[in-house]
Amino acid sequence: MIFKNAHELIDLIKTKELSSVELLETLLKRVEQVNSDLNAVVVLDAERAMEKARQADKSLSKSKDLGPLHGLPMTIKDAYSVEGVVSTGGNPLWKDYIPEKNAEAVQHLVDAGAIIFGKTNVPLNSGDIQSYNDIYGTTNNPWDLERTPGGSSGGSAASLASGMTPLELGSDIGGSIRTPAHFCGLYGHKPSYNIVSEVGHLPPPPGHVSVGNGLSVAGPLARSPEDLEIAMDVLAVPQGQDSIAWSLKLPKARTEKVEDLRIAVWPEEEYAEVDSESLSLISATVEDLKSAGAKVENATPPFSFRESDDVYSKLINPLMMAGAPKATLDYFDEIAKTIADDDMSSSATRARGASLLARDWVVVNAKRQSMRQKWRAFFESYDVILCPVSVLPAVKHDHRPFQDRTIMINGKEKDYWNLTLWAGPAVMANLPSTSTPIGLTESGLPVGIQVTGPFLEDKTCIAVSKIIRDIRGGFRIPPDFQI
Numbered sequence: 001m002i003f004k005n006a007h008e009l010i011d012l013i014k015t016k017e018l019s020s021v022e023l024l025e026t027l028l029k030r031v032e033q034v035n036s037d038l039n040a041v042v043v044l045d046a047e048r049a050m051e052k053a054r055q056a057d058k059s060l061s062k063s064k065d066l067g068p069l070h071g072l073p074m075t076i077k078d079a080y081s082v083e084g085v086v087s088t089g090g091n092p093l094w095k096d097y098i099p100e101k102n103a104e105a106v107q108h109l110v111d112a113g114a115i116i117f118g119k120t121n122v123p124l125n126s127g128d129i130q131s132y133n134d135i136y137g138t139t140n141n142p143w144d145l146e147r148t149p150g151g152s153s154g155g156s157a158a159s160l161a162s163g164m165t166p167l168e169l170g171s172d173i174g175g176s177i178r179t180p181a182h183f184c185g186l187y188g189h190k191p192s193y194n195i196v197s198e199v200g201h202l203p204p205p206p207g208h209v210s211v212g213n214g215l216s217v218a219g220p221l222a223r224s225p226e227d228l229e230i231a232m233d234v235l236a237v238p239q240g241q242d243s244i245a246w247s248l249k250l251p252k253a254r255t256e257k258v259e260d261l262r263i264a265v266w267p268e269e270e271y272a273e274v275d276s277e278s279l280s281l282i283s284a285t286v287e288d289l290k291s292a293g294a295k296v297e298n299a300t301p302p303f304s305f306r307e308s309d310d311v312y313s314k315l316i317n318p319l320m321m322a323g324a325p326k327a328t329l330d331y332f333d334e335i336a337k338t339i340a341d342d343d344m345s346s347s348a349t350r351a352r353g354a355s356l357l358a359r360d361w362v363v364v365n366a367k368r369q370s371m372r373q374k375w376r377a378f379f380e381s382y383d384v385i386l387c388p389v390s391v392l393p394a395v396k397h398d399h400r401p402f403q404d405r406t407i408m409i410n411g412k413e414k415d416y417w418n419l420t421l422w423a424g425p426a427v428m429a430n431l432p433s434t435s436t437p438i439g440l441t442e443s444g445l446p447v448g449i450q451v452t453g454p455f456l457e458d459k460t461c462i463a464v465s466k467i468i469r470d471i472r473g474g475f476r477i478p479p480d481f482q483i
Helices: 006-014 020-038 046-061 104-111 154-161 178-184 225-235 276-291 305-321 326-338 346-354 358-378 416-428 458-472
Strands: 041-044 073-077 115-120 168-172 187-190 217-222 262-265 295-298 384-388 406-409 412-415 433-440 446-452
Touching: 006 020, 006 046, 006 225, 020 041, 020 046, 020 073, 020 115, 041 154, 046 115, 073 104, 073 154, 104 115, 104 168, 104 225, 115 154, 154 168, 154 178, 154 217, 168 187, 178 187, 178 416, 178 433, 178 446, 187 225, 187 458, 217 225, 225 433, 225 458, 262 276, 276 295, 276 384, 276 433, 276 446, 276 458, 305 326, 305 346, 305 358, 305 416, 326 346, 384 416, 384 458, 406 416, 412 416, 416 446, 433 458, 446 458
Parallel strands: 073 115, 073 168, 262 295, 262 384
Antiparallel strands: 041 115, 168 217, 187 217, 187 433, 384 446, 406 412, 433 446
16 A cells, blocks of 8 residues: 555545545554664654544545545655644754744645645755755665665655655755655656745745745655646645736646657766766667657757856855855855866866856856747757756765765766756756656666656656656665565
8 A cells, every 4th residue: 555656545535445544554654664774754743644634534524525635644855844843954953943834835735635744854954965964864765775865855755765655745956856766766856947836945044935046946756757747736836925916827748649759868968977877778768769659869958068057056056055154155265266167076166156246147147048048949849858867876875075075987986966967957947857767777776867848848747757657667666665
């Protein structure tokens, strides 16, 4: 039962073949059984959740449907405020923060009938590709406990992959939904920018509100693309402050037939080298799509990867460095005075972005908008573009200072932050993108592919994800967590 998809569980609840109480009891038992190995679920709200489950079952007995998620127990990434539950964002300064109301996206899930029974782990301020912090410690990957499930929605991914929750809400500014999905063999959808509210996300700190910073998004993780679709139908609504006048209706998928698909494949990039095993699985997926009848061809976007990454790094680093200590900012300001314009190392891009003046940001953002228009023209010829999610499968835990971390790709030592390179183009251009599992490496680690589509055409990305699932197979249960 615990590995059934969310939409299957909801159907069982609504047909009274399974009660919400029974499902919650089963999930809580699963947490008790496996969470000690993973440390993914960091806070439980079992007693209140059980009462809500009883109410959901009682409502059904009176033929009252609470919504598309009726009676579904689920967990929430600890970057979101949940009413009455400690919500920390992984920051020790907020370890005692108990919100008086839900984040808007959480409230939409609750209004649709979901029951929040726990919170899942994140890195400090959701600012890492690994999920660990000084409050709750380190979260492990169900496929290999010596590896990270990713970040920042790493607790979300580990909980889903191990059967502790059927659905999760994550957030993404640098792959924080897509990379954990890739590392854990799941589906994760980074929505088009600002169609899912981030009001109530941490950071910013409690008492501050983000209504959109130009890059980050909120979105679902799941074990099937159908579950992503159900979640997006619930989550994609205007922010509360705009709902008095605005409405939102995402267009249907361009097609659900593989033979009608026009697929671009982003060819190998020297700038963002990917490990050979991942590329092999991507190539096999491309060949399978061709064999199934899709029109597939290599197609590079109308600007270089480096140009895209330069704009992305100048937009993201001011956000990531906001609120940093003055000494840190002074340090980066000094570095920025001496670095060469063509230096794209992580230390250089962080310094360049952290020291960016507002007047220069305006110019960078104008370049971003120009690239967005080029993407718009690109998607007149193609329905989606396929590319890697990250340069590697799940990496081993490494909690050294960022500047001391490195990764190995095809026998070559690379910068740690290369892990986020392929996450950047969709974020910079505000595009929807769905991380979709496509197989395992020889050592048994999951690999995903990124399905990126036109702005606001999220359902096209998810539809292509379904097609890839049908061709390549979908979520697999990690061997050590099978029942």
